[in-house]
Amino acid sequence: MKGFNLLILSAIFLLLTPQCSSGGFLDKVIEEVTKPSGPSQEDTFIAGLKEALDIGTKNAVSSVSKENGYFSNMNIKIPVPEELESVEKLLRKVGMGDRVDTFIVSMNRAAEEAAPQAVDIFVGAIRDMTVVDAYGIVKGDETAATSYFRDKTSLNLYNLFKPVVTESMAQVGVVRSYKRMMDQYNSIPFVRKIDVDLEDYVTDGALTGLFFMVGEEEKKIRKDPAARVTKLLQDVFGK
Secondary structure, eight states: OHHHHHHHHHHHHHHHOTTSOHHHHHHHHHHHHHSOOOSOHHHHHHHHHHHHHHHHHHHHHHHHHSTTTTTTOTTTOOOOOGGGHHHHHHHHHTTOHHHHHHHHHHHHHHHHHHGGGHHHHHHHHHTTOOHHHHHHHHTSOTTHHHHHHHHHHHHHHHHHHHHHHHHHHHHHTHHHHHHHHHHHHHTSTTOOOOOOOHHHHHHHHHHHHHHHHHHHHHHHHHHOGGGOOSHHHHHHHTO
């Protein structure tokens, strides 16, 4: 409608000003009216957000998937479960801290082994974003996208992640390390028997750490122009 109105006004202008060159002016009007409008701002926002999430999640997964990705990062390192803190203290006190250390390393190795599986899960979840979601996230706080992502996908991620963590735990010896540690603990007279769902604990720890790193990547994209590695990210997050 805007283009049509402009064309009509231009024709009237030409009729009223016969001295005007009909070729040059009219050609420009037609060119302006008929040229492609390009993607809408709405499309750009959604595309930029999805690209940010894609880049951020892949960077986060890459950082935690390498050896010591969890273990050497104090922000996401998986410690002994809270229920086992008394076990850790007692074993270290009686000179069996090496059992605890082996157990802690094995849990973090399981998380590192499982983390690469999250990429496909994240990619699938990104596709479902709505226009309203996108605007809220782009204009939100520094980890708005990560919070949205966590809220919408945590249950799915947990259900898909846990079997991988379980398999990884078997491969890297988490259960074996745990059993040895607890055998040492239970051999001490009068101690209270303790049992922990390690699969649940390590899965939660792996996902918590992964979301933390996704949040860190999102902060970089929002705050640091150097982290906006594509023009689309510069257009969306540079506003």
